[in-house]
Amino acid sequence: MQYRRFGKTGLELSVFSLGTMRGLGDFRQFRATVETALALGINHIETAQAYGNSEVYLGKILRELPPSVGDRLVLTTKLLPGPNLRGQLEQSLQRLQCDRLACLAIHGINTPEHLHWLQTSGLAQLAAIKAAGLVRFIGFSTHGPVDLILATLETQAFDFLNLHYYTFFQRNAPAVQWAQAQDLGLLIISPADKGGQLHQPPPQLVQLCDPLSPLGLNYRFLLSDPRITTLTVGAATPEELIAPLEWGDRTHPLTRKEEAIFSRLAIALQENLGPTQCHQCYACLPCPEEIQIPELLRLRNLALGYGMTGFGQYRYGMVENAGHWFPGRRGDRCTDCGDCLPRCPSQLPIPELLRQTHDQLAGRPRRRLWEE
Ligand code: SF4
Ligand code: SF4
Known part of the structure; x- marks a missing residue:
């Protein structure tokens, strides 16, 4: 597993991160997935208050980790835009059984209304949370149009960005460029599923991508780009981690083939x-x-x-x-x-x-x- 600097945060993150939106029904399976991810070199786990039991499950698991593992782990949670972010964050910290977090992201700056909220209330709330020492770094995820993403970046208030950007969706390329210009950490959301359901590709696509798998090609597209820090893997079982993480050392520039x-x-x-x-x-x-x-x-x-x-x-x-x-x-x-x-x-x-x-x-x- 390779590690990359997460932009201006200075954190060194594994090039794959564990996303915890799936697999929330069975705690034992969830724990096995987290433990396997950590054993395979992942040091960043991403969750959200909106992801069901994810924070509660993670809190139970993290409490039992040996300090040698826990101290290396970087945790991000996400909160929906709205009032009382601090109150929401305190709930998340309680669930995660920790006093402070490395990274907090606003979950979905998707509309002009969200941007307005950010400018009139959200940024001040985030600054207060940071000043109180509850989180070290702030970012946002987005499903919005690229103009809105760029307008959000214009606030220059963020340390990292969670973005949709794939082989088959490159509309957000200007945001990747801006992220680099602002020295932001850049996390790519779900390259397998949102990137084209590439875990179950059609035969025509398999043939076109040969000798790589379509998912492998997408990972190479992203991992060969040094502006990108880390890619989420939304594994629901330990087994689902194996194939993606085989790409974790293949961060070199694209080959001619x-x-x-x-x-x-x-x-x-x-x-x-x-x-x-x-x-x-x-x-x-x-x-x-x-x-x-x-x-x-x-x-x-x-x-x-x-x-x-x-x-x-x-x-x-x-x-x-x-x-x-x-x-x-x-x-x-x-x-x-x-x-x-x-x-x-x-x-x-x-x-x-x-x-x-x-x-x-x-x-x-x-x-x-x-x-x-
Ligand atoms: S013709 Fe074009 S602009 Fe008019 S409704 Fe259809 S898609 Fe929209
Ligand atoms: S090429 Fe596609 S995106 Fe461009 S104007 Fe035509 S329909 Fe719209």
């Missing part, structure tokens, strides 16, 4: 989508119906380009069902107003593509045209 795989992926996208490929420039927004055109067409790109229909269905299923964690409306809400059409440099027939995307990814079996 690996670069050739990325070229192959780009060519496959062009060949399989032809002139209907969405180039993810985001120029088509805003849509008066609040359809996140680029994101829906990204799912279409992945389904048609690489056979990632399952991932597309999984993500599309969240549209209109996950609040500000997955904003925007479904493709079939398009009213053909035509506002987006002149803004698209690729001259895509956006309404038609959105309806097609909806038909394919909303899971109506009789119209599985992409799988034929």
Whole structure:
């Protein structure tokens, strides 16, 4: 396992972190997963007040750790934006059975309202928490659009950032750049699941990534980038840690063979989508119906380009069902107003593509045209 400096915090974190959103039902299994992660070299565990029993379970486990292990461990918890952060944090500390934490993140600066809260109340609350010595470093996680992330970074109030950024989603690349410019620690959220459900890749993608696995390729994309500190593994069992952590020493720059795989992926996208490929420039927004055109067409790109229909269905299923964690409306809400059409440099027939995307990814079996 390699370790990297977590930006200006100066902490040295393992390049993989244990995320504890899953596997919360069975304490014994949870404990085995944590103990295996620590034995395999992970020294950073990420939790959140919103993750069910996670903090309580971790508190029980951490209390029993030998000092030689516990002293090396860095813990991050996350609190939802809102009033009384200090009260919330004190609850978390009680559950985690500790007096102070290394890292505290705001869980989801996802909307302009969250940013407003930060500017008018959140930052002052965080500063008071830091001044009281309850946490050493503060950061935030986000599912918001890149402009909002950059506006949040403009506050220059943070020590680290938890970000979505993957081989198949590079829209947040400017935030990676800003994180480096501000010397922030950078944690990438869930490269396996959010990065494309790469733990269960379709055969077409497996073939394109050969001799690497799709998940391995994504890990290499991220680990070869020295601006990134650590990647979360949301293992629910000890066994689920084994395959990801085999990549923990492979932090060298991309090899020519690996670069050739990325070229192959780009060519496959062009060949399989032809002139209907969405180039993810985001120029088509805003849509008066609040359809996140680029994101829906990204799912279409992945389904048609690489056979990632399952991932597309999984993500599309969240549209209109996950609040500000997955904003925007479904493709079939398009009213053909035509506002987006002149803004698209690729001259895509956006309404038609959105309806097609909806038909394919909303899971109506009789119209599985992409799988034929
Ligand atoms: S044509 Fe459809 S997708 Fe385009 S802006 Fe109008 S409602 Fe939105
Ligand atoms: S403007 Fe066209 S190419 Fe750019 S994101 Fe929108 S649909 Fe895709």
